[in-house]
Amino acid sequence: MNKFSLLLGSALLILASASSAAKFYKWVDDNGVTHYGANPPQGVVSTEVNTRANASSDQNKALESLQEKRDQATKEREQAEQAAEEARREKTDPEAVQQERCEQYRKNLDILINKPTVRQKNPETGEMEVIDQDKREEILEKTRKALEQCEAS
Template sequence: MRFMFLAGGLLLALSSTAMAAQVYKWVDAQGVTHFGAQPPQGQQAETVNTVTAPARPAAAPQASPQGEPAAAPDQRSIDRQVKQQVAEQEAERKRYCETLRTNLAQLQNNPRVRVEENGEVRRITEEERQARITETQEKIAENCN
């Protein structure tokens, strides 16, 4: 029984290519492009690939009047989730940029910056402050528009 289905499927698949006729394309003396099953006499013609894409399944979404495909309900929920994630990432990036700009202002306007390391508070040197200013400016240039 499986052999019958396999043989039938194979014959069906091969029959579409066997029935496909050769199509020729040529341009006449007036510059008009022609297509035909027979090449013209005394004129060069090229063959056209007639393999077509498979037909769309009946359940495929059709295009809406605005030109956008009508999305399935689950696709709409996925789109909504992705948009929400993008909005959250953008909000997080804005908060990060705001923090960077605040830190840069503090570093530039206050020569006596203190940091806490290993539970101890110490004042950073001028070289450390300048390095942090440069690093912060680079981060702002990379991440903030």
Template sequence: MRRMIITSSLLLALSATAMASQVYKWVDAQGVTHFSSQPPRGQQATSINTAAPPPAKPVEAAEPDVIPTFESISDPEQAAIDKKVRQEVAAKEAERKKYCEDVRTNLAQLQNNPRLRMEVDGEVRRINEEERQERISAAQKAIADNCQ
């Protein structure tokens, strides 16, 4: 049962990019940038690639005197937008860390357990060594691409 859960978790973690939805970006008549899952009617929108993995390395912060604080921004709307963006960036970083932790756990399970079983169409079957090695390679690639 435990192995089935671990295998299912690995499959779920590796299929996250397949479940990503399309996001559209456009600027309205007032110059405000919008993001939505559906393009606006009567306006041109650009499609944003959401299938890309989160950034591998955090962006290095600039010098403290270069980054404006919420209090130093005179436009309250811009300050709210900046605060929201910072919260979204922090949430994405937390999501990336969780993803990396899950992939590392799944990789350890794949490497330590040569006899793994998985449920396919209601039937439990043992994965062969070739499948296991493919999954190990995929997990190692995901770690190398997203978790350094």
């Protein structure tokens, strides 16, 4: 029974691929109208049309571009949602938000001072990159100023 099922399945696949590879033709009539059909008319120059499911390189590029645009739109929407949530939290409980930020500044300062290598996410590529000493000093200065604001409030 298994051999029969395997043979039947193979035969169906062969028939399906043969039918999907049916020939279609393209021709232009005397009025300049383009026609497509399985059988071209007699005495008219026609060309065979490729009906395979393979996408052309132009189609692949267009699809990739469309997907990149969709991904970018999704990323922007998520960022807008995060910003809206942060703004809502800022309005409803500003003290808690400020405390969370100050705690994050303390953690960042500890990392900047005690870790020999510090990485930061590149906003353009989204990849983690090791920061150089100049960038480290710049971030240290900003973090210390932010912590001074925390201590003042």
